[in-house]
Amino acid sequence: MTPDAQTLYAVTEATWPPARIETRGPVTLRDGAGGGKRVSAATATRALTPDELTDAEAAMRGLAQGALFQIRAGDDALDAMLSDQGYRVVDPVNLYVAPVAALTVETPPRVTTFSVWEPLEIMREIWAEGSIGPARIAVMERATCPKTGLFGRHDNRPAAVGYAGLHQGVVMVHALEVRAAHRRAGMGRWIMIEAAHWAARHGAAHIAVLCTKQNAAANGLYASMGFAPVGYYHYRQKD
Incomplete structure (x- = not known):
């Protein structure tokens, strides 16, 4: 069976891992240790409340990283919420x-x-x-x-x-x-x-x-x- 997108997200994380991962409620934070967007971007299981977003942004600043989220298939509500908060789209990526x-x-x-x-x-x-x-x-x-x-x-x-x-x-x-x-x-x-x-x-x-x-x-x-x-x-x- 051909691997689907969810499988490839897991393969990406295992083969190109961040230095550290921390979960705060619906948000997964990644310490990329300077290794680029793929290992530094946060992900979230749903759209965030204002307090959850503020907390995630503060945590990313604490890692000396900018405010950055990875938006995957099924993250439409999160994508719309971040757009409303002034986040711009960067580097759309195809999975092959x-x-x-x-x-x-x-x-x-x-x-x-x-x-x-x-x-x-x-x-x-x-x-x-x-x-x-x-x-x-x-x-x-x-x-x-x-x-x-x-x-x-x-x-x-x-x-x-x-x-x-x-x-x-x-x-x-x-x-x-x-x-x-x-x-x-x-x-x-x-x-x-x-x-x-x-x-x-x-x-x-x-x-x-x-x-x-x-x-x-x-x-x-x-x-x-x-x-x-x-x-x-x-x-x-x-x-």
């Missing part, structure tokens, strides 16, 4: 999934891609070039699920990196980065195929990825590889 077996019919060319953990220094350098710095690598390092780094070479040079984690039979790929000099050479596709082979070796049935809706090139890549959209989320941020 594909069967592992559909991607493992191909094998990357010899010495093109590798699965390796812990990340090599050159992998860290490529991530840094794409603004994926130590705080985001720390997210990968603290994940307790089965995981791997993904490393790709093109024209005998280090060209691409990624990270993948496994939860509930789904491997999710994060932090896919291709060096500018090696784009349009198919490296993103080969990294995803390498991730699928790693997933198959670890018994996963599906592979998933998140992609901002504005990233036309990446959305096109995943569609061309047979990934199907199964859900979405966006953020509400108060400046």
